[in-house]
Amino acid sequence: MKSLMIQGAKILSTGSAIPSSSFSNNEISKFVDTSDEWIVTRTGIKERRLLQGIDKSIIDLAVLASKKALDKISMDPSQIDLIILATSSPHDLFGSASKVQYQIGALNAVAFDLTAACSGFVLSLVTAFQFLQTGAYSNVLVVGADVLSKWVDWSDRSTCILFGDAAGAAILQSCSSIDNSILNFQLNTDGNYSKHLSIAYQHNITPHSNLNLYQGSFKYISMNGKEVYKFAVFQVPLSILKCLNSVNMSVEEVDWLVLHQANERILTAIAEKLSISSNKIISNLRKYGNTSAASIPLALDEAIQEDKISHNDIVIIAGFGAGLTWGTIIVRW
Known part of the structure; x- marks a missing residue:
């Protein structure tokens, strides 16, 4: 090393x-x-x-x-x-x-x-x-x-x-x-709300013979859409503002928002809370849906291929989801 x-x-x-x-x-x-x-x-x-x-x-x-x-x-x-x-x-x-x-x-x-x-x-x-x-x-x-x-x-x-x-x-x-291109980051977790978005483990009803071990399997995705929406719209703008404030940057200096592509209404609501023009939102949700951990790099790569992001642009990258976890990164391109 x-x-x-x-x-x-x-x-x-x-x-x-x-x-x-x-x-x-x-x-x-x-x-x-x-x-x-x-x-x-x-x-x-x-x-x-x-x-x-x-x-x-x-x-x-x-x-x-x-x-x-x-x-x-x-x-x-x-x-x-x-x-x-x-x-x-x-x-x-x-x-x-x-x-x-x-x-x-x-x-x-x-x-x-x-x-x-x-x-x-x-x-x-x-x-x-x-x-x-x-x-x-x-x-x-x-x-x-x-x-x-x-x-x-x-x-x-x-x-x-x-x-x-x-x-x-x-x-x-x-x-x-x-x-350095990564100017700052801000991360959070609140496990109290983890039940609202999960792929839970399910035990079998009867234990393994002689061992008293309950084996099982994972269920399908379970989501409380209303709670996830409220969480994202409330917490993500706060995270972005906190991240910007810590490096003495204003919302007006932001050129692009690359958010986790979960729901168009969430993306719009976050931008509105920050008073950022919807024209600054990079989104490909319409074509691909929610691709989880792939959504931000997929949207970012497409934006770069389309020459949307220019040298020295300030790009806000923000993710949110199961955990519940959320976080922001400020990048000078």
């Missing part, structure tokens, strides 16, 4: 991957009592991508997004020191980061999963930032990837309309403190 010294960090490149299969609101309305108008009015979602095929997993999406990020800067995978995979839907309960490490050829990298649901990418960026600041590592690959379609009850219209599958990646590199 390198000698410890305080440094900065910058985002070198991004990449993303989506499944080829698109699934519209009209298709969902064929097997649950809903409609395109009902879904769009309440969520802003028109369609979502679903990872189909028994041989496909989160690893396929994570690997593709990672390779795209590497290719953009012609970086050899052997230069990556650390891989953090933000996911709540690993292909292996012990973790999937090591498989991503192997498949992209990053054989010099340490790799681990980080589970924080829809806030996972934000927490992973902050974690990567810590390793880079201390000088422990020089190049970190952060991947947000989820395939929540595998954990959705497709007969529950309150949740099945929301989620899609995707992956997004970002490569961070250490730099001088003067060139």
Whole structure:
């Protein structure tokens, strides 16, 4: 390990991957009592991508997004020191980061999963930032990837309309403190509200013979939409303001809001509370739905490809979700 010294960090490149299969609101309305108008009015979602095929997993999406990020800067995978995979839907309960490490050829990298649901990418960026600041590592690959379609009850219209599958990646590199791109961050958790969004573990009714052990399995996604909405609209603006105030920045200085793509009404309400123009909201929710840990890097990568974000722009990245967890990062692009 390198000698410890305080440094900065910058985002070198991004990449993303989506499944080829698109699934519209009209298709969902064929097997649950809903409609395109009902879904769009309440969520802003028109369609979502679903990872189909028994041989496909989160690893396929994570690997593709990672390779795209590497290719953009012609970086050899052997230069990556650390891989953090933000996911709540690993292909292996012990973790999937090591498989991503192997498949992209990053054989010099340490790799681990980080589970924080829809806030996972934000927490992973902050974690990567810590390793880079201390000088422990020089190049970190952060991947947000989820395939929540595998954990959705497709007969529950309150949740099945929301989620899609995707992956997004970002490569961070250490730099001088003067060139530091990550200006500040702010993270929170309130476990008292964890029941409002979860994939709970369910015990079998009868114990294993002779051992008195109750084994079981995980349920489907369960969500109290009203409570999650109230939490996000109240807490996320406070987090953003606190983060801005700590570096003496004003809301007027913000060029872009890249929020977790959960619900269009949430995104609009957060912007209104901050008195930020809706034109500054980066959103692709309409095309992909809620892709959990992938939503922020996917939206960020698309915005970069479309040349929306320019050099020196102030970008607010904010995630929120199960835990309940939420957090903000201020980035000077």
